[in-house]
Amino acid sequence: MIGGRNLMAYMLLISLSFCHFQEAAFMNMNLLSLVQQALGGDFPNLAGQFLGESPGATQSALTSLLPAVLGVITRKDATPDGASGLMSLINGANLDASALANPAGLFGAGGTGINNLLKAGTDSLVPALFGDKSAALANTLASSSGIKSSSATSLVAMVVPLVLTVLKKFIGENGLNASSLASLLGSQAPQLQGAIDSRLAGALGFASPDAVLGGLGGLGGKATAAGGAAVSAATAATAASKSGLSRWLPWLIGAAVLLFLWDMFVGKPTQTSAPPPAAAAISLPAKVYFSIGSAVVDADGSKTIATVADMIKQERLKVAITGYTDKTGDVAKNEALAKSRAIAVKDALVVAGVAEAEMTMQPPSFVETGTGGSDAEARRVEINRQ
Structure with missing residues (x-):
């Protein structure tokens, strides 16, 4: 039998090795290729x-636009604070990660899906990413690819939400937090170098394509933005950390093997004890609470959703999702916010691997809030068995 303490040490060393290789895999991820594949x-x-x-002109525009979009995202968000803001932007937009399984479906059913994307892009996502440079970007994209200015404006509004949806899916599937997402974005300079069109870089206010990257991965050395300097420092610290771990990794693995062999052939018997009681599983209905006026799933809500997603998949459940609100203030706005919160929970479950066919969206339900009491129950979404 493997001794309890040595088993813990053994597992810790193996975990360190796994985390090292997992981090290396993330740092080698080419987000541009991932997005190009999703929109291919x-x-x-x-x-x-x-x-x-024409298909050729549209493909030309996409070829130029995708690296520019990713370049701006990496420049803005390759720090923990920037990545945290990016994650909030993505979650607040209620992007449907399941749409990536069939992008062609966006154009079906009267174009409802693509029109929703265009609205999200135009109303919030494109301004958040490009600010007052959006019009210049669209006009330059039109002249460089040969499409109409109106078409270029629509294409930008269409592509930005889809790129963010790809990121949302990747974040959910790999359990990234703000720090790991920042590291991933900061590693993208080599993949983007040479891919950003100089004309689009100029339209966005940069002297060159490398300046868009703002010093990421040692590129764009002439960029003077404070964000670029901060990312360079973070990248250097990450590289130093990786170097130290790589140097000690063979010794850690060797120590783990020795511990294993010692416990197998020489170790003393250890006294066994009863296992600790299992943690209580979350039950349905599960409640996800939201901040006042917000439809963004917070950290506690994400934990609840992850646990419920595992339960749904393991027990093959079908669930109903209901957003709650009250009748104080503008009832129509309250009802719309309840719907948005329910959609945010559904999207988070999809990212966690739950099929949409397993979920039913219920109309908003109104609750009576007591005078002077907490109104948290009117800011919740419930996930219940069908």
């Missing part, structure tokens, strides 16, 4: 038909 296939043809442009 028939997407350029369908987008061209929707915009009234």
Whole structure:
């Protein structure tokens, strides 16, 4: 039998080794290729038909636009604070990660899906990413690819939400937090170098494509933005940490093997004890609470959703999702906010691997809030068995 203490040490060393290789895999991830793959296939043809442009011109515009979008994202968000803001932006937009399984479906059913994306892009996501440079970007994209200015404006509004949806799916599947997302974004300079169109870089206010990257990974050395300097420092610290771990990794693995062999052949018997009681599993209905006026799932809500997602998949459950509100103030706005919160919970469950077919969206339900009492129950979404 493996001794309890040595088993813990053995598992810790193996975990360190796994984390090292997992981190290396993340740092080698090419987000540009991931986005190009998600928006490949028939997407350029369908987008061209929707915009009234030729497939070749639409593909040319996409080829130029995608690196520019990712370049700006990495420049803005390759720090823990920036990545945290990016995650809030993504979650607040209620992006549907399941749409990536069939991008062509966005253009079906009367174009409801693509029109929703265009609205999200136009109303909030494009301004958040490009600010007052959005019009210049669209005009330059139109002249460089040969599509109409109106088509370029729509394509930017269409592509930005889809790129953020790809990121949302990757974040959910790999359990990234703000720190690991910042490291991932900071590692993208080599993949983006040479891919950003100089004309689009100029439209965004940068002297060169490398300046868009703002010093990420040692590129764009002439950039003077404070964010670039901060990212360079963070990248250097990460590199130093990796170097130290890599140097000690063979010794850690060797020590783990020795501990294992010692316990197998030489170790003394250890006294066994009864296992601790299992932690109580979350039960349904599960409640996800939101801040006042917000439809963004917070950290506690994310934990609840992750636990419920595991339960749904393991027990093959079908669930109903209901947003709650009250009738104080503007009832119509309260009802719309309750719907948005329910959609945010559904999207988070999809990211966690729950099929949409297993979920039913219920109409908002109103609660009576007591005078002077807490109104938290009117800011909740419930997940219950169907």
